[in-house]
Amino acid sequence: MPLKKSIILIILILAIDQISKIYIKTNFLYGEEVVVFDWFKIHFIENNGMAWGAEFGGRAGKLFLTIFRLCAITGIGYWLYKSIKNQAHTVLIIAVSLIFxxxxxxxxxxxxxxxxxxxxxxxxxTLFPEKPYGELFFGKVVDMLYFPIWSGDLPSWIPFWGGKPFTFFNAIFNVADTAISIGVGLLVIFNKKAFPKED
Structure with a gap:
């Protein structure tokens, strides 16, 4: 897969991700929800920390996380460049492009x-307001995709969680998270093609 197609894929994912986030942020109240189907909802929240809403270390932790992400994206970009230069399998290039x-x-x-x-x-x-909510490197990640496929009480015979209410799938995420998950999934499912053994 040539560099040009990889760049087009990256730009397409970024455009969909940012357009959806800006639309949600400027049209939804925090916590507002729109039911598309019983098993799919648009639910606006913001993630101030790591994946699944985890947080650590307050402002210092947030700054560290953002700097770590910038370092990680540099490494992923180099991995993508080397993969294209070495004419790696298309599966690997698509997967790394999605993750990037x-x-x-x-x-x-x-x-x-x-x-x-x-x-x-x-x-x-408001986009570009006179008084923004934060500072550079201290923004919040917008999430909105919610797939509560099943909700109900778990059977009482299940250890620890039996009889308690449970929702599957309870995570709220965004297009960027989806791209990362698909990229990682491709690497796992097609690992032999992505990482062929040398003779």
Missing amino acids: AGAMGNIIDSVFYGVIFNTPYNEVA
Whole structure:
């Protein structure tokens, strides 16, 4: 797969990711939800930390996480460049392109969203306001895709969680997260093609 097609794929993923995030941020109240199907909802939240909403270390932890992401994206970009240069299998190049695009999408949120959005109370956010909600490197990642495929009480015979309410799938994520997950999935499923053994 040539570099040009890889760049087109990355730009396409980034465009869909950022357009969807900006639309949600400027049209939805925080926590607002639209039911598309019973098993698919648009639910606006923001993630201030790592994957699955984890946080650590306050402001210092947030800054460390953003800097770590910038270092990681540099490494992923180099991996993609070397893979294309060495004419690696198309599966590997597509997978790394998806991971790169997804990581870049969330980095844009973390680095810039704090200075290009505000967070008004009971109103939708404004793009490029006079008083943004944060600082450079301290933005929040916008999430909105929610697939509560099944909700109910678990059978009482299940250890620890039996009889308690449970939702599958309970994570709320975005297009960038989806791209990363698909990229990693491709590497796992097609690992023999992506990483062929040398004779």
